Amino acid sequence: MWWEKKARTEAPPNPEPVPAPKPTPTVETPMPEPIAKPPAPPAPGPQQTFLGRSVAVRGQFSGNENLLIEGQVEGTITLEDNTVTVGTNGQVKAEVHARQVIVLGAVTGNISAQEKVEIRRSGHVVGDILSGAVAIEEGAYFKGSIEIVREGEHEAARSAAASNALETRP
Amino acid sequence: MSPIKGHADRGRSKDAPAPFTSRALEWLWQYLRDDPQPHILDCGPVFQSTLNILLRRGSKIHVGDMLTPLPPDNPTFWAREGKKPVFLTNEFLKTIPPVPVGSLTIIFGWHLLDLVPHEALEALVERLSSFLRPGGVLYCMLREPHLPTGAEIYWWMESLTVLGSTADTKRPFPYPAVTNREVERLVPGGNVKTFLTRTGRREVLGIK
Numbered sequence: 522m523w524w525e526k527k528a529r530t531e532a533p534p535n536p537e538p539v540p541a542p543k544p545t546p547t548v549e550t551p552m553p554e555p556i557a558k559p560p561a562p563p564a565p566g567p568q569q570t571f572l573g574r575s576v577a578v579r580g581q582f583s584g585n586e587n588l589l590i591e592g593q594v595e596g597t598i599t600l601e602d603n604t605v606t607v608g609t610n611g612q613v614k615a616e617v618h619a620r621q622v623i624v625l626g627a628v629t630g631n632i633s634a635q636e637k638v639e640i641r642r643s644g645h646v647v648g649d650i651l652s653g654a655v656a657i658e659e660g661a662y663f664k665g666s667i668e669i670v671r672e673g674e675h676e677a678a679r680s681a682a683a684s685n686a687l688e689t690r691p
Numbered sequence: 692m693s694p695i696k697g698h699a700d701r702g703r704s705k706d707a708p709a710p711f712t713s714r715a716l717e718w719l720w721q722y723l724r725d726d727p728q729p730h731i732l733d734c735g736p737v738f739q740s741t742l743n744i745l746l747r748r749g750s751k752i753h754v755g756d757m758l759t760p761l762p763p764d765n766p767t768f769w770a771r772e773g774k775k776p777v778f779l780t781n782e783f784l785k786t787i788p789p790v791p792v793g794s795l796t797i798i799f800g801w802h803l804l805d806l807v808p809h810e811a812l813e814a815l816v817e818r819l820s821s822f823l824r825p826g827g828v829l830y831c832m833l834r835e836p837h838l839p840t841g842a843e844i845y846w847w848m849e850s851l852t853v854l855g856s857t858a859d860t861k862r863p864f865p866y867p868a869v870t871n872r873e874v875e876r877l878v879p880g881g882n883v884k885t886f887l888t889r890t891g892r893r894e895v896l897g898i899k
Contacts, residue, residue, distance in 0.1 A: 640695075655746065659739055662694045664788055666753040669746055 574610050588619075590626070601635070609643050622652075624661075631665075696738045696845070708890055710855040715886040715894035717852045719797065719828060720748075729796035732788070732822065734758060734803050738847035740855075741799075748851060753795070755788030758845075761806045763865045780811040784818055795822045800831040801846050804869050812869070816877040820899055829878065829897040836868040838891035856890075871895070 569587040572578065576592035583599040590611040598605055598617045605619040611626035622634045624644035632638055634652040642660040649666045657663055723729050728749050733741065735756030745752050760767065761783075770777045798819050807815055819829060832846060843860040871893075875881045878897035886894040 657695050657739065657742065659696065660694050663737070664755050666751060666788070666790075667742070667746065668751040669749070 572611075582615075607644075695742070696736055696847075708856055708859065710849045710853050711888065711890070712852055713854050713886070713888075713894060715830065715884070715896055716848075716854070718884065718886070719830065719896065720851050722828070723796060726796060730794050730824075732790055732795050732798045732819075734798065734800045736845055738845070741848040744848045744851060753788050753790050755786065757783075757786045758801060758803060758806060760786060778808040778811050780814050783807070783811065784814065787818060787822075790822045792821055793824050795824060796827050798823065798827070798829045800829060802832050802834070802842070802844070804831050804874075805834050805864055805866070806842060807866075809866055809869070809873075812873070812877055816897075817879075820879050820897075823899040825899055827899045829899075831874075831895045831897070833869050833874070833893045833895050834864055835891050835893065838868075839863050841891070 569589055570584070572588070572590045572592040572594065574591045577594075578592070579595040581597045581599070582588065582594070585600070585602060587604045587606070588598065588600055589606045589608060590613060591608040592610070593612045593614075595614045598613070598615050598619070600619045602620050604621040604623065605617055606623045607613050607626040607628055609625045613626070613628045613630065615628075615630045617628065617630065617632045617634075619634050621636045621638075622632050623639045623641065624632075624646055625641045626643070627645040629647045631649045632646070632652070633650075636652070637654040637656065638650050638652040639655075640646050640657045640661040640663055642658045644658070645662045647664045649668070651668050651670055653670060655667050655669065728751060730751045730753070731745055732753040732755070733745075735754065736759050737754050737756060742752065742754070763769075768779050768783050770779055800819070803815075804812060816829070823829065834841065840861050840863050841859045842862045842864045843857070845857045846854050847856070849855045871883065871885055874885075874895055874897060875883050879899060882898040884896040884898070886896075888894060
């Protein structure tokens with residue numbers, strides 16, 4: 522029936538995280554000094570798991586949808602075909618493997634992304650990055666190493682990095 | 692904690708020296724022309740421009756700002772119980788990011804050797820050299836003895852061979868200038884190349 526067909530329309534697979542609309546200032550008053558606007562956290566999309574501020578979890582994450590973290594996560598996050606976003610309040614102590622990783626909060630641990638790692642102005646990352654591309658905004662904090670890998674070299678580079686990590690300091 | 696610096700942090704003003712072509716970097720990239728992926732440690736503070744240029748060169752980059760926490764009044768690195776303050780070398784060496792031994796092609800130390808007390812230089816250079824592979828290069832900028840101030844000047848890459856810098860500050864260098872002979876003694880093997888600049892500084896390459 523034509524009305525049944527219409528009811529079956531599906532949401533597009535793996536939509537990108539949509540940034541929340543910035544609030545429009547209603548009153549314009551001169552400010553004594555400029556105040557930096559905090560970056561707007563991306564809003565959770567229809568196929569995105571959201572870990573809220575009050576959530577603290579420990580363990581291994583894997584799956585097939587995007588993840589937005591505003592809480593605390595410890596362990597391993599493996600979402601090879603998806604985007605992991607660590608929001609401004611997010612605190613992650615984990616190895617992160619994803620297609621794309623966006624950091625506005627804090628990450629301690631190695632990040633591996635097939636496509637891109639973005640560390641935004643408010644982001645704080647301590648760990649090694651292995652990715653097809655890296656963008657670090659001015660003002661972000663980063664301590665660790667960055668290696669750019671081409672498509673197809675990702676797996677080999679990841680295992681090499683893991684074995685290198687065994688031998689660090691003299 | 693030192694964030695990644697960008698154009699807004701550069702403080703380029705009319706007092707800032709004009710970017711200059713670094714003969715040391717020209718030599719360095721020619722020396723490494725056959726290395727498609729040099730492994731690099733930037734001792735910081737790290738500029739976005741430098742990161743992007745080195746990543747485009749195909750480098751693997753280790754980042755850790757060792758310069759910003761170095762002011763002589765930082766209590767983390769000084770024991771002041773005795774009559775004379777003692778520099779806690781081991782505490783300072785902990786600021787070096789974890790790097791596999793013998794893996795690095797280049798270490799960009801910038802003004803690091805000018806800002807560390809002389810009694811800690813040997814341990815510092817020994818530790819940094821341990822990270823270099825054979826043939827690896829320690830790049831440092833050293834002030835000439837006649838240049839008393841500019842301890843807070845920071846450098847970044849405008850291109851692989853052109854360096855820009857912040858305006859020369861009036862903060863004096865805290866220790867006497869490191870001589871070429873001292874560098875030759877510090878670098879294992881003593882293989883050192885020195886390039887003079889017009890900014891009152893020497894570019895020094897210590898080759899392992």
